[in-house]
Every structure is written in structure tokens, then in C-alpha cells.
Amino acid sequence: MPPEAYYSIHPKFHSAVDCIIFGFDEGELSLLLLQRNFEPAKGQWSLMGGFVQEGESLDDAARRVVEELTGLDDLYMRQVHTYGDLGRDPGERVLSTAYYALVDIKKYDRQLVKAHNAHWVKLPDTPHLIFDHDRMVKDALRFMRYQATVKPVGINLLPEEFTLTQLQALYEAILGEPIDKRNFRKRIAAMDYIEKTGGIDKTLSRKGAALYRFNRDKYDGNFKI
Amino acid sequence: MPPEAYYSIHPKFHSAVDCIIFGFDEGELSLLLLQRNFEPAKGQWSLMGGFVQEGESLDDAARRVVEELTGLDDLYMRQVHTYGDLGRDPGERVLSTAYYALVDIKKYDRQLVKAHNAHWVKLPDTPHLIFDHDRMVKDALRFMRYQATVKPVGINLLPEEFTLTQLQALYEAILGEPIDKRNFRKRIAAMDYIEKTGGIDKTLSRKGAALYRFNRDKYDGNFKI
DNA sequence: CCGAAAAGTGTTGTATTTACACTTTATAAT
DNA sequence: ATTATAAAGTGTAAATACAACACTTTTCGG
Numbered sequence: 127m128p129p130e131a132y133y134s135i136h137p138k139f140h141s142a143v144d145c146i147i148f149g150f151d152e153g154e155l156s157l158l159l160l161q162r163n164f165e166p167a168k169g170q171w172s173l174m175g176g177f178v179q180e181g182e183s184l185d186d187a188a189r190r191v192v193e194e195l196t197g198l199d200d201l202y203m204r205q206v207h208t209y210g211d212l213g214r215d216p217g218e219r220v221l222s223t224a225y226y227a228l229v230d231i232k233k234y235d236r237q238l239v240k241a242h243n244a245h246w247v248k249l250p251d252t253p254h255l256i257f258d259h260d261r262m263v264k265d266a267l268r269f270m271r272y273q274a275t276v277k278p279v280g281i282n283l284l285p286e287e288f289t290l291t292q293l294q295a296l297y298e299a300i301l302g303e304p305i306d307k308r309n310f311r312k313r314i315a316a317m318d319y320i321e322k323t324g325g326i327d328k329t330l331s332r333k334g335a336a337l338y339r340f341n342r343d344k345y346d347g348n349f350k351i
Numbered sequence: 352m353p354p355e356a357y358y359s360i361h362p363k364f365h366s367a368v369d370c371i372i373f374g375f376d377e378g379e380l381s382l383l384l385l386q387r388n389f390e391p392a393k394g395q396w397s398l399m400g401g402f403v404q405e406g407e408s409l410d411d412a413a414r415r416v417v418e419e420l421t422g423l424d425d426l427y428m429r430q431v432h433t434y435g436d437l438g439r440d441p442g443e444r445v446l447s448t449a450y451y452a453l454v455d456i457k458k459y460d461r462q463l464v465k466a467h468n469a470h471w472v473k474l475p476d477t478p479h480l481i482f483d484h485d486r487m488v489k490d491a492l493r494f495m496r497y498q499a500t501v502k503p504v505g506i507n508l509l510p511e512e513f514t515l516t517q518l519q520a521l522y523e524a525i526l527g528e529p530i531d532k533r534n535f536r537k538r539i540a541a542m543d544y545i546e547k548t549g550g551i552d553k554t555l556s557r558k559g560a561a562l563y564r565f566n567r568d569k570y571d572g573n574f575k576i
Numbered sequence: 577c578c579g580a581a582a583a584g585t586g587t588t589g590t591a592t593t594t595a596c597a598c599t600t601t602a603t604a605a606t
Numbered sequence: 607a608t609t610a611t612a613a614a615g616t617g618t619a620a621a622t623a624c625a626a627c628a629c630t631t632t633t634c635g636g
Contacts, residue, residue: 132391133443136402138363141435141446165357177361184435184446208433208448210366210409218358221366221409221446223433291583308585309625331582332633516614533616534594556613557603 142215142222143188144175144259146206146266147196149231150283153295155249156231157263158195163243166217167256173263174244175222188225195242197235202228202282204273206266214258226266228282274300278320281340289327289335290314314338319345367447368413369400369484371431371491372421374456375508378520380474381456382488383420387481388468391442397481398488399469400447413450420467422460427453427507429498431491439483451491453507499525503545506565514552514560515539539563544570 147158160172176191178184185205193199206224214222231246239245247253249267254260274280280296281288294310314320321344325337372383385397401416403409410430418424431449439447456471464470472478474492479485499505505521506513519535539545546569550562 133365133445136365137405139366139403140358140361141364141366178364178435178446180362180444181437183437184433187435205432207430208409210403210412210448212406212408219405220358221403223435289583306626307583308627311584312586328633332635333581333583333631334633335583514614531595532614533596536615537617553602556601557611558601558614560614 140218140220141178141184141187142175142220143178143184143191144173144222144224144262145188145192145195145203146173146224146226146263147192147229148226148266148270148283149229149234149246150296150299151231151246151248153299155283155299156246157249157252158229158234158239158244159247159252159255160242160244162256170256171253172256173224173259174242177220184223185225188223188227192225192227195238195244196229197238198229198233202279204269206262206269209258209262211258216257224262224266226270228270228279230283230285232285271300278317278340278345287323287325287327287337287339289330289337291330291335293320293338365443365445366403366409366412367400367445368403368409368416369398369447369449369487370413370417370420370428371398371449371451371488372417372454373451373491373495373508374454374459374471375505375521375524376456376471376473378524380508380524381471382474382477383454383459383464383469384472384477384480385467385469392481395481396478398449398484399467402445409448410450413448413452417450417452420463420469421454422463423454423458427504429494431487431494434483434487436483441482449487449491451495453495453504455508455510457510496525503542503565503570512548512550512552512562512564514555514562516555516560518545518563 149156149158158174160174162168162170162172174191174195176187176194178187182190185203188203188205189199189201192201192203203225206226208221208223210221212219214220252263255263270279274297280300281293283296284292290311293314294305294307297310298305319341320338321341323337323339326334327337328334374381374383383399385399387393387395387397399416399420401412401419403412407415410428413428413430414424414426417426417428428450431451433446433448435446437444439445477488480488495504499522505525506518508521509517515536518539519530519532522535523530544566545563546566548562548564551559552562553559
């Protein structure tokens, strides 16, 4: 067998990425979903996705796809799983790798989102999605939840500076259960990498709440995010 | 755009699977590795891998590849990650999905393994592997370790019936640290799905050790493996 | 100056985890 | 028969982590 035949006797496939884009708003997790104004499956709901191109890595493809929709290029993203069943895309055979992304919901590019006919949907209100996208969301959510219990990834869903009340609401949304306020604050206080900025947020209460930020250097000192 | 063009304007890629095959022997985790007697990278060490074919799912491809080497077709396998960097295979562009498999090291097909020039290598003695296979092993090990702390997947590395001493040695190998015997047995005793068979193993001690088995029904009753 | 509404603050009991060492048993050797 | 051997098997107490719980403070608007 000549060396190049080693590869060429095998089939090739379309490779796609599909992105589960999480946001946090009004105390609930949200997903950025497309109501497809294009074929295939026009009119139905789906994740934002795209095909991997020559000259771009799988991770790069996922970043590109998310940036096309949100305009944001430095999001926290993680690969979830690759879906390779035969009939998963009824059009042609496509292997698709799911990534989740965490977005500060105040920051995305509204023009782009509108142009794609995309909408933020609160997680419990998620409509049925095309292909195996429902399963992708389920898997991504489970993975993101697990990661959030292990490392403070959730912070990527909040603005730079945040109050402890916001942070608690976020974790309640991620874990899907109420958290005791005093126990929560005790736990946060023990994390030296979540530090007071000195600022006070008065938009939500007369008294005002102390603002905190995530100190990446102090965290990386402990172990890798 | 005609509907078929939606797909055809995008490139296709070779898709492969690479399998991290774990065994347990003499108190240590082992890997089943190929010393390649074929191109490319002949003479070097690698994981067992293969290309995804038309008409088989990604999971099926992984099962086929492991069966080709071991003769075993009902192994515990899990997808780990998909590697899609540009230069990862220096020959052509290949996207590869890693799976780990757990093998009862007494059971594999020695003929097949010999024919592939494969060898069981104790984990600490793992040689340098081609391409990004070192990283795959690292990622698979981390994932398998995590899973083993959450559900009793490790049992797939032991024979049907096993002693508590074996089980403890297995978990010490997986976690890489010694475990207190009494605390370990207390924990196991609380798991009703690990049950005495009534048999006694006398190969390892004069006194003989009680044999146990994993009761899948009782376990699934609690939650999914 | 009073009401409202969110921010902030400690203690105690319960459950879980860890540390720790000797006895039992069957066989092989003498 | 006796003894030496080597692994199997067994319980308790201390330490730590986790969970439950309610009132006070602060500021501003009315």
C-alpha cells in the first residue's frame, strides 16, 4: 500500500459544530436559539451551528460560529461531546461536535442576533429543537452543571463586577435549587479569589450591595480553571 | 441555494477513533498499546485506532476497533473527547474521537493482540506515543478517574467475581493513593449492589477471601451506570 | 420620620469522613 | 500434632464538613 492510500481508501464526512450558548437573566438560565429562517428545517428551532472549514481547528470552528452570532470572541467555551449517529442529520451524514459557551447576557451584539433570527429563551421554556439538538442541550447542561460545582465557571455568565446576591441567584439557577444565604456567603468568603472591589451597587436596593470580582491570578495560583 | 448545496459547499474530513484500552493487572492499571508494524509511523507506539466507515456510527466504529484488537464486543466504553487541531496527524487532516474501554485483562484474544503487535504496558511505563495520543491518554485517564469516583465503572476491569482485596487494590490503582482497609470495606458494605456470591477464593490466601459480584439490577434501581 | 426592601451577619446540631491495630482462619512446614 | 505464616476480616472515637436556622442594619422614598 503506498503511503497516501492509507488515508484515501477511507471515507470522509462533513464535520460540524453546534453551540449551546448559555446566558443568565432575571434569575434564570437562558439559551440563545435560532428560529431558522433558512433551509434545512426552515421555521424550526435549532442551536447555532456551522461546518468545520479547511484550515481551522475544531475549537476554532466553534469560536467562529459563536462569534458570528454574538460578536463575542473571548468566551468561556468547552467541548461537550461528538454526535456521530447515522441518521442524526436527515439531509446528509454529518458528525457534529457540541460546545457550550457562557455569555454575559448584557454584552452580545444585538444586530447580529437579530439578523440570525435568534432569541434568548429561558431554559424551562426551551422549544423542541431539530435533529439531536435537544439531547445536546441536555448533555451540555449536565456538563456545565458539573463543571460549575468544581470550578467557578459560572462567573463567566455575570458582568465583571457583581453582587453576592447576583452570584447566589446564578448558582441557584445553575443547580436548580435554593441555597441558604448565610452558608453561601460563608463559602464565598473562604474563596480568596472572589474579592471585594470596594464599589457599591445601588440599582437593586436602597442600602446598596458590595461589588465583587473574580481574581483570575489568585485562582490560577490554586489550580487551573 | 438548492438544498443539496447546503452541504456540498463545505469540506469533508477523515474521521477516526482512537481507543484507550485500560486493564488491571498485578495491582496496576495497564494500557493496551500498539508497537506499529505498519505505516504511518511504523515502529512507534500508538493507541489502537481506525477510520470511521460509511454506515457505522461513531460509537460503532469505536466498538469495532476495540473488537478487532481484543475480540471483545461488550466492553464498557465511553467517549472522551474529539481532537481536531490542524496538524495533529502529519499525514492528512483527520478528526479523531477518543474512547476509553475497560477490559478484564484475563479475557482478551491473545492471537489478535499478537497479530497487531500490541502489548499491555503498565501505566507508569507508558512509552511516548505518536501524534497527540499522549494527550488522549491523559484526558482519558482523568475522565475515567472521575467516573470511577461517581459510579462503580472500575468493576469492568475485574472478573465477574472478585474479592474485596482485589477491589481495593483496583481503586488504589485508579485513584493513585492508598485506601484504609476498614473504611473501604465499610463503604462497600453500604452498597447493596455489591453482594457476596457465597464463593471463596483460596488462590491468594490460606484463609480464603469471600467473593463478591456486582448486581446490575440493584444498581440500576438506584440510578444509571 | 416612618415604612419598605434588600443586604448582611453566627451559632449549634448533625452527618460524614478519617485515623487507627488487633484477631481470625486455614494451610504448609516441621 | 504443633507451630509459623500470611492474608482476611473487624469497631470505635475524634475531627471535619455540612445543614438548619432568624434577626439586625442600612438607605431612600413617601
